[in-house]
Amino acid sequence: MNIIAGQIADFLKNYAPFNQLTSDQLAEIANNIRVINLEKKQTLFKINETLHDSFYVVASGVVNVSVIADAEESVINKCHEGTIFGLRPFFAKNKYKTTAKAREESLVYAIPIAVFKPLLANNSEVLNFLLENFASNLPEDRSSEGNIASDGFYSEKQSEAQFFQTLAYNTTPLLATSDNTAQEVAQLMAESLKNNVIIFEKSGPIGIVTHADLASKIATGRYPINIPVSNIMSSPVVTVLENVSLAEAQLLMLKNNVTHLCVTVDGTDKSTIKGVISEHDLIAAQASNPGVLIKEVKRSLSSNELKEIRARLTNLIQSSIQKNIPLTHITNIASEINFAVLKRAVELSILELGSPPARFAWLSIGSQGRKEQLLLTDQDSILVFEDVAQDKYIEVKDYFLKLGKKTTATLEKIGYGLCPNGHMASNMLWCKSLTDWIKQYNNWMNTTRENTDNLSSIFFDCELVIGELKIESAINNIISENAYNNNLFFDFLGNDALRKNSPLSFFKKFIVEEEGIHKDKFDIKTRALMPLIDSARLFTLSHEIKGINNTYTRFKQLAIADPKHSEIYLNCAEAYLFLTRIRTLEGIKNENSGQYINLEELSKNDREKLKNALIPMKELEELIKDKFQLTQFS
Amino acid sequence: MLDWLKNINKEHPEFWKEYLAKFSKKSNRYVILSTEATGDSIEKDVITFISAFAVVNDSISIKDSFETILLQYRFMHDNHLSNEYIIESRLLKLSEPEALKTFIEYLGNGILVGHQIQSDVAMINASLERLECGKLRNEALDIDIMHRKLNEINDDKELSLEELTDYYKIQKTHTNSTTEKAYKIALLFLKLKFKLGLK
Known part of the structure; x- marks a missing residue:
């Protein structure tokens, strides 16, 4: 075997699903690989391009996979080293639904489908892996399963990153023709527990019957239950394009005063029905709003869960900025969620270490303290605990240092890097009793000239994360008194x-x-x-x-x-x-x-x-x- | 220049005639070549290793590659060198005539690409002469020259392969074998080809 092929096989071995293949199979794949160099912003494949005969693995660099919704290109996946993408040719015969573009200079390996497919037949685990990931739409699936980029196979059920853009909706609506009777339609709805039926003709949807129609027109006795449904349906039905955004759907419903939208191929009522969007879908899509995120933070039990929520926050920030929502609003929301995450991280440590031996305050300083942290920048914090008897002091300090270490480690896992200057509650210097802190601030502010060594201006922006409000105000008072x-x-x-x-x-x-x-x-x-x-x-x-x-x-x-x-x-x-x-x-x-x-x-x-x-x-x-x-x- | 005169009476081997026949068509296949020789002298030194990758449609094809050790019994013997460690390796080993024959068959009418390709070509031509063949007919591209053209560098300073890979931020390989060199040249070539807009 060629040395390079050997090196490629060694590379692939580290990533799913290749780690489930035998070395002979890997060698076979590596031997048939084509290596493609992508310059920055070079496109590998585009939406609506004919499918390639291979799928791709990122060898180095980053490739962005994006979809287009509302005439806006939005990245659904950043593929890093070892990530598989472009799986569409495996499972579908039509055209690409996504665009793959190099974010930076990248190398990708193209693995021919023809070579890989025979391996699938003998290895159901690998097949399942590919299928699951191809169809997966939830970010957590991806993080737990590994490295495959979702391909937008179910483009109507996009990842949560897209909730500003696309909606999940019912793609198998109930259908009836205009000569069905009202009773038949009602029966159909009752059986499938849906509240609407689309009435269609050859050319496309012509109307819709909802619970409201049945209630106001049949139940009131205005029409007998055996009349053709065309008499009671609401017509015409409001039709929309496939990748309608949440905001647009909301507007359309308000404007037309309807509760349902019919999705068709080209957005007119003269084409094939693709699904139906109900008010409920809009509510469901809004479930990823900041309030829900905070609730989830409060319930989460591990750093992984918090990390996932923080990732969603990043998505939220990104889409908010793109939607030109005022930055002050975004910052407010983001800092609320950030604080919830920080607070939860401290709580998790307390859960593990047992309840604290004294009252304390965990203060965020620096950008977190100013509530300006939009990106995952580093963490800065201090810990102040109430004064305790001399003999208890060491024991208490020991506990809070442990608390600090545990929490900063958790936060690091979530993605907040450690402060390079060590401005963290896990540091001996910045985890001490209230009296010590008051002394510290006095020193800094009154004899500034002698004490500039470890003085950093970030200590003067602090905000309580968790703990005693009194301690925080004591610190703030000492600052303003001295100032x-x-x-x-x-x-x-x-x-x-x-x-x-x-x-x-x-x-x-x-x-x-x-x-x-x-x-x-x-x-x-x-x-x-x-x-x-x-x-x-x-x-x-x-x-x-x-x-x-x-x-x-x-x-x-x-x-x-x-x-x-x-x-x-x-x-x-x-x-x-x-x-x-x-x-x-x-x-x-x-x-x-x-x-x-x-x-x-x-x-x-x-x-x-x-x-x-x-x-x-x-x-x-x-x-x-x-x-x-x-x-x-x- | 008078090659054709010198060779006019010679009967070429069969594989050479086939090779020449391939040039009736134009190729879109690039063959990225890297060779290892015992030294620089065309007369005295011999090729010991040939490695090549093909580039078709802007991608390196791992399968379409060439990797052979040339067993130079006579050279080894004349210079009192041992070839034990070569015999040990698992790579394909061929005698010089065999190796060149397969290489020529592999190369076909592809466009040669290499780093300081002229010395590679000269070396191969010298070996071909020993086999009663003519010189290589393939077009040859040099990545160093491509680099200079791209950046409009006019001085004559030749850049080593290392300097080029550093310049274009190509990942370092574990060792520095001939095959890895060929692979790195191939990656450089893809970048340069794109940047120069070669079709």
């Missing part, structure tokens, strides 16, 4: 805010990374977002605005508290929203923290907008320099 007229401290924060490198050069060009793996990309986090966040914190502390952690609302509040400069603040608030939006989109697209923006991928319009969003920062900077004498630390 009062504390020029030295403000100097520190001011310098900290201004130290970040400016985003634009003198000639209003973006300053991009000069070296490293992010060369030529724009560091939106440190160059644009952090200065805004830091300045907002500085101003709210100095204006003694309490209880507001979110950067956007901080700016809004500042505009009220300091009307002289309200315009600057409002501009910053808008700029902040826009920058977050850009970063989030980038992060979702690349499945990372979105810190580095590839400017070339932005549209010209977005690039201009981005540049404009950076302009208010300059004014803000002047304002800081003006208000605080930044001499002590500079």
Whole structure:
């Protein structure tokens, strides 16, 4: 056997369903593989293209499989290394229903169907695996079963990622012709427990009979039960295209004042009936709304379940942004769910460790504390427990450290990376008693000059996740007490805010990374977002605005508290929203923290907008320099 | 240039005539070639390993590949080299005439692609001459030249295969065998072909 074929066989062996094949069978497959190189954005196959004679395995890179709904392309699967896709030729004879496009430079192995099919006949497990995954529509199926990308075989029952786009509905509607009697139709409905029957002719649907029709026209005695159904049906029936979106279906029902929509091949009443959408389907589709997610978080029992919910949240955020839902709403919803996840993670640890020996507060700090975490960025937290007797101290601290470690590990599993600076409750330094914390904050804020070592501004954005509200307010009080007229401290924060490198050069060009793996990309986090966040914190502390952690609302509040400069603040608030939006989109697209923006991928319009969003920062900077004498630390 | 004169009286072997006959048609098959030789000298050195993959329709066909060790008994003997470790390996082993014959049959009228392909071709031509055959008729593409054309590089600095694979971020292989080289050249070729827009 060829060395390369051997290497390919070794690669395939690691992934289902190939791990169930014998080495001879693997060798046979590897020998017949064709290797295809895809450049970034190159298409492998398109919707409505004739089927290829092979299916594909990603060897390296990422391939996006997408469908088109509502004239919008939406990715239903990101295929990573080892993922199988393009299985349609196995099970169907018509054309591709999905588009496969390389997200980055990728290599794929094309496995000829003709070679693979004989193996299926002898190996029912492999066949089942392929079938299940081909037909699977739930994301959890995929994560537990492995690595096959759903192919949109049941395109009407898309994954939950699609609930903004497509609807699950009844594809086997009850049918009757216009010469059936009302009684026959009612009988049909009763037998199959459905509340509607489509009345059709050769050319297509001509009307619909629902419970309401029977109640108002038969049960009232207006018509005898043996009259032809054409007399009582609602006609014409409202018809729609196959891949109608939830929003569109809702609108159509409201507009036409109907409870059912008939799905036909081309969306007119002159073509074949494909199914029927009822109000119930719309309600079911809405079951993936944020409220339900929170409920599921509260019920979940393992990090895996939480991880799956967090993944759905990412989908929710993605589709919300695409639907142009205001970012403030999305952030609110996302942070509620994030907090629910964090809270549940702590609860799960408590369930395991037994109830805590003292009252405590688990506080999120940094972006989580500001409730601005849209992407899966790293976790930052601190733990404060109430003061206990000296002899108990070690025991209690020990328990809370364990709690911290367990919880951060759970959160890491869910996808929140560990904080590289160790700002987590699992760290000895950041898990201590209330008195120690008060001392810590006093030290930081009153003798700032000597204590800058482990001081990070993120400690001043904290939010209670779980535990005693009193402890949180004690911490907040100590911060605001100490902040009062504390020029030295403000100097520190001011310098900290201004130290970040400016985003634009003198000639209003973006300053991009000069070296490293992010060369030529724009560091939106440190160059644009952090200065805004830091300045907002500085101003709210100095204006003694309490209880507001979110950067956007901080700016809004500042505009009220300091009307002289309200315009600057409002501009910053808008700029902040826009920058977050850009970063989030980038992060979702690349499945990372979105810190580095590839400017070339932005549209010209977005690039201009981005540049404009950076302009208010300059004014803000002047304002800081003006208000605080930044001499002590500079 | 006077090859045809030199060879005019020679009777070519049968497989060579068949090879020549294949050129009546144009090919869309690329044969990615990598060879291993005992040295650079065309007269003194001999080929010890030939590896090739075919590229058809923008994909590398693993099945349509060629991988053979050439047993160079005479060369080994003349230079007092041992060939024990070669005998041990599980790969296909053929004598030089046999190996070249099968290679020529495999190659057909395909377009040759390689890294510094001219030296490969020269080496093969030298061996072919020993078999009373003419020179290779195939068109030959060099990925190094393709790379320079794509990036409009004008200097004469030749890039090694390693530099090229690094440049195009091609995954490293475990070892650096001739077959793996051929495979890497094939991957490079796919990328370059796409970028240059070759049909």
